[in-house]
Amino acid sequence: MSTVDFRQIPDERLSTTDELGNRIHVIPAKVSGVWSQRKNILHAFLIILLLALPWISVNGKPAILLNLPDREFTFFGTTLYAHDGPLVFFILATAAMTLAFVTVVWGRVWCGWACPQTVFIEGIFRRIERMLLGDRMQQIAFYNAPLTFGKIIKTLTKWALFVLAAVVLSHTLVAYFVGKNNLFHMMGQPPAESWTVFVIMLFITGVVLFDFTWFREQFCIIMCPYGRLQGLLLDQNSITIAYDEKRGEPRGKPNVKGVGDCVDCYRCVAVCPTGIDIRKGQQLECIGCTACIDACNDVMAKLKRPPELIGYRSLKNLEGFKTRFVRPRPIVFGSIVFILTISFIFAVSSRKEINIDIIRGIDTPYEHIQENGTDFIANHYKLHIKNQSNGPIAITVQLSPEETAKGFTLSPQPLTLNLQSKQNLDFPIFIKMSSATTKDFPLTSNVMAEFDYGNGRKVVRPLVFVHP
Secondary structure, rough: OOOOOOOOOOOOOOEEEEEOOOEEEOOOOOOOOOHHHHHHHHHHHHHHHHHHHOOEEOEEEEEEEEEOOOEEEEOEEEEEHHHHHHHHHHHHHHHHHHHHHHHHHHOOHHHOOOOOOHHHHHHHHHHHHHHHOOOOOHHHHHHHOOOHHHHHHHHHHHHHHHHHHHHHHHHHHHHHHHHHHHHHHOOOOHHHHHHHHHHHHHHHHHHHHHHHHHHOOOHHHHHHHHHHHHHHOOOOOOHHHHHHHHHHOOOOOOOOOOOOOOOOOOHHHHHHOOOOOHHOOOOOOOOOOOOHHHHHHHHHHHOOOOOEEEEEEHHHHHHHOOOOOOOOOHHHHHHHHHHHHHHHHHHHHOOOOOOEEEEHHHHHHHEEEEEEEEEEEEEEEEEEEEEEOOOEEEEEEOHHHHHOOOOOOOOOEEEEEOOOOOEEEEEEEEEEEHHHHHHHOOOOOEEEEEOOOOOOOOEEEEEEEEEO
């Protein structure tokens, strides 16, 4: 396995490719420090959260369940349906705009701190490698060593743990879409009983193994669209990880007069997961992981020099000016996030527990009927009602007192519909009025139907009544 020689990183091509474009693997050295400790805590929290959410129940439902076949999306006890598409839009739009706002202010902090690519590679797969093979130099020596029985055992153990981690991740991801109960049932049945889900699980396992064990930083460098997008969002005042060239240059050995604080130890390059030299300025490949900050601070502490030769700062700050946080870009993106958040809260708070659609019957607009010797005009409607709550609901359907006083009647009457949670019900109703009374009304009239489902909860829908 060819690995990056961090003392000979080229300027004219990616450090992870040679002159012929062949892959050069990055094996970053282990680093410890304040930022690494914070990041490890966050990564542990995110891993536990992502792995636990499909198995946690809220109000009898999975915390998150994306049921695509039934077009039901459950988030922490609240289920959204296909007709709740605007709410899903608010969620996605708010997430996208929040990411844009964070990038404008703090650069590629998402990539280094919370992206699943970074979280699982650094939090699981690289830990497995270091546990079995050691740190950077030990891993390089292991891969370059001749094949022995011990090397075979360690390699098989490493891949067994990789496969186990990938299988756990793939099953967890599938649980987000099928639910834990269905997943447990499928796991107890032969693969042929649910072959579609089984094939999807195998595919996800393969993708996880390919990406998290081999492709790794290449995804961030080559494929991730966010890496390109950040170039459009950053400005001179965005806070990114940067090297203080004025303080660090010219580089030289310790205790030599006339040189900067950088001793050219290449420790910042050795710990970089994408194999770049942060001292060459802002680069597309930098994912903002803070490893170089801790590595440099460790060296500065040993040399008894001030920390933060590499640290969070803006280009304006490097030029000697004060970073300006209040500026057009953050204001615009922050305002959009605020508006979307308020709109989402309003949309959720105004969302009803029942969804009611009323359409006219497919027969004639009206018909003449006789009841007890009286001639009536009847209009046919179809009710489509869905219970969106977490429990059963009894709905009483009636006309408003004002409509009843005018002579409109509902058939059948009385009408009470009982719906279980998530149940859909299609039900026909008729609105009637005596033929003699219709002469006092225009050809079309709005009739208000009331749907009362208890505790003062009521939905009113207009119906258009048509007569000769």
